[in-house]
Amino acid sequence: MKRRAKAGGPGRPVRGKSIAVRRSRVASAKAAHDRRVPSRRDSELARLRREQRDISELQHATAEVLQLISNSSGDLQPVFASILESAIRLCDAHNGVINRWDGDALHLEATHNMPDAFVAVRKASPYRPEENSATVRLLARKGPIHIADLAKDPAYLAGNPSTVTAVELGGVRTTLAVPLLKDNELVGSFTVGRRVVRPFTAKQIKIVRNFAAQAVVAIDNARLLHQLQETLHQQAAAAEVLKIVSRSTYDLQAVLDTLIELVARQCGADLAAIHPERSYFSAYSIYGGPDDHKQVAGGVTFEPGDGSVMARTAREGRPVQVADVLADPNYRLHEVQQRLGYRTVLGVPLLREGRPVGIIVLMRSTVRPFTEQQIVLAQNFAAQAVIAIENTRLLIELRWRTDELIRSVEELERERNNKLMNFEAMVASISHEVRQPLASISSNGGAALRFLGHTPPNTGEVRLALNRMVNDSHRASQVFDNIRALFGKADRGYETIDVNELVRGVLSSLQRELDDHGIETGQDLATELPPVNGHRGQLQEVLINLIRNAIEAMHADDGNRRVLQLRTGPHGGNRIFLTVEDSGPGIDPVQLENIFDAFVTTKAQGMGLGLALSRMIIDRHAGQLSAVPAEPRGSVFRIVLPSGMRPETDTMP
């Protein structure tokens, strides 16, 4: 030992003297060393090599895990499996477990070399922080817990269930639990164990801690990835909602149906509903649940108070969650709860100017409270729903108002046109009536003058022509008398008229004309027809006009039987009808309404009235004149008139 110390330590080349000497010394020293301490050097070398190998293995395993982490698409299982496997191998352990901490308990995430029985029990019952258990210690220390023999641990001796499970089902004796910490918060645990009592070395503990750190990175990565995906989903959902909302549909139901499905899916609800505030909108949308979900939910009366989440949400004006309605002593809707089978309920108000106009209710069939994030998401949806409802309401109102406006404009236009048309019809009718006698007067005058110019003057012809001129003048003035009678002081001419009698009178006056055209006439006149109050001359003219129209219609129609049918009867309680039906070719349905507008006059024989004029007269009698196609062919003109005596107060314009 002394020599070696002199020589400057084992394996160290000795400095000084000649090279040869040195060389020989080195050689001899080396030989001596080799000879004297072969085992020490060898084991040292072996140890170094082993360490080297361990380090390279560790590096290799770490690289592999990092690779897995960076490749994982949020699925932690293969990463955990790899980490566990590497850690167990490198630390010479037998088995291992990775747990996830959810703030409440440790949930089994991955195992390695653990018996099936252990896995089954652990999956069924997460580790809750129980007295003395390793979990409690883990939480308290936030550092590794190394137990040389779990079977001698106080927790096991005290019968702590999780410890007993680990020892008896997992066969764990020496155990090393390392907390998974993220920002100094527990997110899980990483445990390796041995089936024999053989504590882990400091280096092994270091290796496990190293892998645990990697597991944290993996968990964090997965969480970030998951968050990113969730955000993307939410954005996609929001985009979809916006699309629906912007579709500007009048169908609010469809918008809300889509919306409730989206919100339910995004927030992970099993059932969902949008309850409307009836005074604001009425569309009722549901998602999931039994077939009669809508009826069941729609039939509930939500009384104010704490009895329902609906009532609480409406009162609070903000989201209200009940984690388990069965555990809530104030909850009252037990019947509904049984029908729909929900446990966790979240109510989110649809707020318009701070006032709830409806409530989104999200339900889960198991006790699983909605996270803060899901509640915020549901609130976003609620805001969108309010916009959609508001849009739809405004659109419907706008359309309604527009329609109303169009209607009133059309109404005004029609009235104006009718007035104009009536006026035009009257003027045209008068001028037509007067033109005939004027043409006659002019012709007779011309004839008289020429006969006077004959040699000798033909006084006989002159006299005849002059007589005709006098008659023509009377006829022209008769036209004006007729017009005055029809449209002048009409009121004076009002009397009680038996319409049946009027029909018979007109038919007999037109009998020759009807016979000339080969028209058969049928009368179907109601007995005991109440009388009407009206202007006999005007009503007669209208009827004559309608019959002449019928004659003309049938005249153009050769080869068919020509039948004119007149009917009278009561129409409702206090009115009567009179119809004139012909067997002519009928009126083009498109023209049906126009025939009263278009100026149509018949050839003047007496007072020829157009349909426009006829309608005007019937209007003045507070009645209606309309035309419809007859069956199987022809047209029916229908007059409806008020029956009975005319009230004293009702004065004609």
Next chain:
Amino acid sequence: MSTPAELQPTVFVIDDDGDLREALSSLFRSVGLQVKAFATAPEFLQIKLPEGPNCLVLDVRLPGLSGLDFQVELSRAKIDIPIVFMTGHGDIPMTVRAMKAGAVEFLPKPFRDQDMLDAVQAGLERDRGRRKNAGETAKLKANFDTLTVREQEIMGLVTAGLMNKQIAGQLGVSEITVKVHRGNVMRKMTARSLAELVRMADALGVRRAPP
């Protein structure tokens, strides 16, 4: 106006207004025209039109059938008679339609008596012209019928502008023979020149297409 030998002209009136019918009849009689008046179109169709020049005074509005439709009906039945229309409320499309279909005049009521008389005279004049043309064509046709088949053939070719030599070649006869036939054609058709013969061939529709 007319030759003394001419047949008596007749004016027909159709109007369902009796007073106006009488007034118009009187007016036409006062200028020496023969008048026949009817209340409806079918009544008018039942008579046979006289040989002399005729004119029809027609109201646009007739019971059952409009005057314009009646105008079309007459034309279909090849009853050629000039028409003067009267209307109580004439509108422009109606006037245009009637005038296009060959109406002489379209008079709105009330009309001046002189306007009516002028219109009727114009109608009669038109009918006279038509009859004269028809008479001349009939005479030409009679002359043409006296030609032999070969002569008719040669008339068609000559009036198409062919020379005798060409005609002879085409028909396979001598040029002399063609000259003889041609002389016969001119004589029988009483044509004084080739130009006149061409007009006759046109009127008869026997002129061949020029080569």
